[in-house]
Amino acid sequence: MTQPQRRRIPEAAVNRLPVYLQILNNLHATSVLRFSSDELAVLAGVNAAKVRKDLSYLGSYGTRGVGYEVTYLIHQIKRELGLLREWNVVVVGAGNLGCALAKFGGFAPRGFPVVGIVDNDPKKIGQSTGWLTIGDVRNLGKIVRDLNVTIGAITTSTATAQSAVDALIDAGVASILNFAPIVLATPSSVSVRNVDLGVELQILSYYEQMRTEKIEGAKTAKAPSSVSV
Amino acid sequence: MTQPQRRRIPEAAVNRLPVYLQILNNLHATSVLRFSSDELAVLAGVNAAKVRKDLSYLGSYGTRGVGYEVTYLIHQIKRELGLLREWNVVVVGAGNLGCALAKFGGFAPRGFPVVGIVDNDPKKIGQSTGWLTIGDVRNLGKIVRDLNVTIGAITTSTATAQSAVDALIDAGVASILNFAPIVLATPSSVSVRNVDLGVELQILSYYEQMRTEKIEGAKTAKAPSSVSV
DNA sequence: TGTTGTGAACGCTTTCACAGCT
DNA sequence: AGCTGTGAAAGCGTTCACAACA
Numbered sequence: 152m153t154q155p156q157r158r159r160i161p162e163a164a165v166n167r168l169p170v171y172l173q174i175l176n177n178l179h180a181t182s183v184l185r186f187s188s189d190e191l192a193v194l195a196g197v198n199a200a201k202v203r204k205d206l207s208y209l210g211s212y213g214t215r216g217v218g219y220e221v222t223y224l225i226h227q228i229k230r231e232l233g234l235l236r237e238w239n240v241v242v243v244g245a246g247n248l249g250c251a252l253a254k255f256g257g258f259a260p261r262g263f264p265v266v267g268i269v270d271n272d273p274k275k276i277g278q279s280t281g282w283l284t285i286g287d288v289r290n291l292g293k294i295v296r297d298l299n300v301t302i303g304a305i306t307t308s309t310a311t312a313q314s315a316v317d318a319l320i321d322a323g324v325a326s327i328l329n330f331a332p333i334v335l336a337t338p339s340s341v342s343v344r345n346v347d348l349g350v351e352l353q354i355l356s357y358y359e360q361m362r363t364e365k366i367e368g369a370k371t372a373k374a375p376s377s378v379s380v
Numbered sequence: 381m382t383q384p385q386r387r388r389i390p391e392a393a394v395n396r397l398p399v400y401l402q403i404l405n406n407l408h409a410t411s412v413l414r415f416s417s418d419e420l421a422v423l424a425g426v427n428a429a430k431v432r433k434d435l436s437y438l439g440s441y442g443t444r445g446v447g448y449e450v451t452y453l454i455h456q457i458k459r460e461l462g463l464l465r466e467w468n469v470v471v472v473g474a475g476n477l478g479c480a481l482a483k484f485g486g487f488a489p490r491g492f493p494v495v496g497i498v499d500n501d502p503k504k505i506g507q508s509t510g511w512l513t514i515g516d517v518r519n520l521g522k523i524v525r526d527l528n529v530t531i532g533a534i535t536t537s538t539a540t541a542q543s544a545v546d547a548l549i550d551a552g553v554a555s556i557l558n559f560a561p562i563v564l565a566t567p568s569s570v571s572v573r574n575v576d577l578g579v580e581l582q583i584l585s586y587y588e589q590m591r592t593e594k595i596e597g598a599k600t601a602k603a604p605s606s607v608s609v
Numbered sequence: 610t611g612t613t614g615t616g617a618a619c620g621c622t623t624t625c626a627c628a629g630c631t
Numbered sequence: 632a633g634c635t636g637t638g639a640a641a642g643c644g645t646t647c648a649c650a651a652c653a
Contacts, residue, residue, distance in 0.1 A: 159590075169582040173561060187634065195563055200624055200637095205457075208638055213629040215635045232582050233589030240581075251480065257611060263581045301588055302581065325591060326584040328577070332402055334425055342587040344580040348557070349572045352492045352531065353398040353461050355555040358571040359530055361388075361463030362554060416612065429646055436614055442653045444613045515625095596635060 152303035157243075160208045160231070165203055170195055172228045174346035179221050187218040237262050241300045241324075243315040244307030248304045248330055250305060254281035264296045269312065286316060302326045311334050389437045389460070396434055399424055401457045408450050411555060416447040466491050470529045470553075472544040473508075473536030474514045475497035477559055483510035495527045500540065517547060524551035531555045538562050 156333070160168075174194045178186060192199040208215065209227045213219045213340040229235055240263050242249045252258075253268045270276060270369050286294060303319040304364065305312050305327060312331035316365060320341060327343045329335055332350070337343055389397075403423045409413060415434070420429040438456045440446045449514065458464055469492050471478045481487075482497045490544060498515040499505060505516050523529065532548040534541050534556060541560035548556060549570060556572045558564055561579070564572055 160586075161622075165530040165583060165586050168586075169576075172582070173579075174563065177562075189634085190433075196565075198624065200626090201622090203635065204623080204637080211636070213635050216388075216633045219631070228394055231441075231586070233592075234582060238581070238585055238588060247480065247484075251476065252422060253475075258581070260582070284537040292544055296638065303586055326588045328580055329586065333406075334403065334423065336425075341590070343583055344584055346575065346577065346580060347398075348575065349486075350398040351557055351575060352467075352487070352490070353401070353463060354394060354556065355531055355571055355573055356424075356462040356467055356491075357389075357460070358392050359467060359555045362569070363462075379429060390644070419614085427646065428647090430644090432613065433615080433645080442613050445611045447612065491627070519648070 164205045164208055165200075165232075167195070167197070168232055171202070171227065172232070172234075175221055175225045179225060183221055185220055186224075188213075190218075194339075230239070231324060234262050236263060238302050238306055238326075239266045239298055239300045240302045240328075241265055241266065241291070241294060241298070241305045242268040242306055243270075243281065243288065243291070243319065244305060244311075245272075245275045246308075247302075248281040249306035252313050253283050262284065263302065265304075267294045268298060269294065288315070291318045292322040295324055296317075299372070302323060302328060304328045304330065305335075307379050323355045385399055393437055394461075396430075397457050397461055400431070400434070401454065401461070401463075404454045404457070406448055408454060410557045412450055414447045414449055415453075417442075419447075420502070450472065457563050460499045463491055466493060466526055467535055467555075468493055468495045469531045469557075470495065470523060470527070470548075471497040471533045472499075472517065472548065473534060473540075474501075474504045475535060475537075478533075478535035479509040482512050482533065484538070492531065494533075495529060498523065504575055517544070517588070520547045521551040524548075524553055526571045528554060531557060533557045533559065534564075587591070 159202070171191060174191060175186075181203050181272045185249075188199045192202045195202065206219065210259075211281050212223060214225055221244050226331055235357065240258065242252050242265055245268050249268060249270075258265055265283070267286060268280065268283050269291055271288045278285050303324040303326070305315050307315045309331050310332050312329070315333060316327060316329070316335050316337060321339065325341050327335070327337070327341060329343055329345045330347070332347045340359040388518070394470065400420060404415075412570060415547050417428045417431040421431045424431065432555060433452070435448065441452060441456055459519060469487065471494055474482075474497050478497060478499075482494050488496055493534045494512070496515060497509060497512050498517045498520055500517045504514050507514050530553065532553040532555070534544050538542045538560050539561050540572050544557060544565060545558075545564050554570050556564070556566070558572055559576070561576045564574055
């Protein structure tokens with residue numbers, strides 16, 4: 152009862168918190184001290200009521216008639232998202248993308264140091280990329296335990312992605328960032344985020360087609376009828 | 381009235397169609413001819429009723445008691461998503477990521493050829509990367525018109541991302557794939573898909589923390605009380 | 610018989626609207 | 632007076648359950 156009793160935040164809200172955090176970090180860098188839900192809503196491109204509801208899941212940290220404090224809210228969002236500590240990442244698959252992630256210095260400062268990279272190709276094992284030496288995927292379990300890894304990034308070929316995931320789960324990793332264009336089979340206790348540019352492009356294609364058809368239609372059709380908004 | 385009167389498909393369903401397409405392509409490669417909503421549901425990790433609803437937005441292309449034909453559904457999904465034609469892509473920002481996208485051969489075969497790449501750095505302009513020569517961002521309008529570009533990929537630094545978007549919109553591009561960790565200001569007629577690994581990692585962090593706390597709690601607390609599911 | 614296609618019920622998310630504080 | 636915090640309403644998306652039909 153002393154603790155504010157952690158509620159489970161709706162998934163939709165969780166997905167927006169990192170966006171708010173990004174914006175608040177920018178405001179902080181610009182020496183802005185306070186913000187209102189209206190201001191953040193404009194910057195995030197959402198409704199002000201949604202901002203207030205989302206922030207209310209963190210607790211009642213605003214001041215009526217005034218607004219929210221930038222630094223305080225940054226801290227609260229970080230606390231809620233679990234960003235007050237570091238989460239170690241291991242990359243599985245030392246191809247172009249995998250090595251790029253290993254070399255990219257942008258994750259460690261954000262709290263996600265890449266502490267290991269592995270592959271199943273004997274030619275690659277032992278070579279170094281950035282600060283890391285490519286390890287053997289068969290040692291994944293040891294690496295995960297020894298280096299306290301909590302997040303696995305799958306950058307293998309599509310064909311080997313599932314076995315890479317199995318190895319990660321076997322090693323005790325429950326958070327997976329998947330770059331392979333495939334739906335992974337995982338127990339429901341495991342969190343998976345898929346990053347597939349093909350999917351993103353195809354979704355863009357749909358909306359682009361909608362626009363194109365509407366324009367063509369307006370030019371061609373005698374009576375465009377009511378293209379329901 | 382001759383046309384099946386294109387309905388507007390719910391956004392949530394549009395986001396799943398590329399996933400179904402991926403799976404059906406795999407089935408096709410494995411010489412599978414037919415599938416039922418149950419089978420696709422298992423492969424996609426969703427509910428069978430959802431699969432049927434989603435596919436029903438395309439039209440009534442299944443056969444009761446039998447299922448759906450793989451090749452026919454692949455065609456229908458492609459038609460719906462606008463994948464029966466090519467959509468040309470221009471990359472704005474010739475850094476590591478931008479050049480990687482330009483060199484990566486995986487987009488053209490999927491119907492999204494990268495036909496141009498531009499930057500604002502005089503040192504980079506004129507150099508070549510893959511098949512392309514880096515152009516001047518000030519010529520973006522001409523490039524978009526001459527090469528019939530419909531999709532712009534933002535791979536600039538965060539600081540210049542907004543001006544890159546403005547240039548793209550000015551040039552008439554209405555579909556944007558944004559890799560910069562920033563919320564872009566765009567008119568509502570423009571489609572934006574954000575790809576931000578930082579955001580993905582932070583969301584994973586949240587669920588990882590939830591798991592960790594639950595485990596810690598179970599070990600520490602006298603009475604774990606009802607941690608509401 | 611087996612599977613689709615779809616109304617209807619349900620549950621989650623968004624938005625409204627305003628009481629409650631500062 | 633101004634802005635937050637939040638019940639209540641409205642809007643969507645998901646799932647159920649079964650009629651329709653090959």
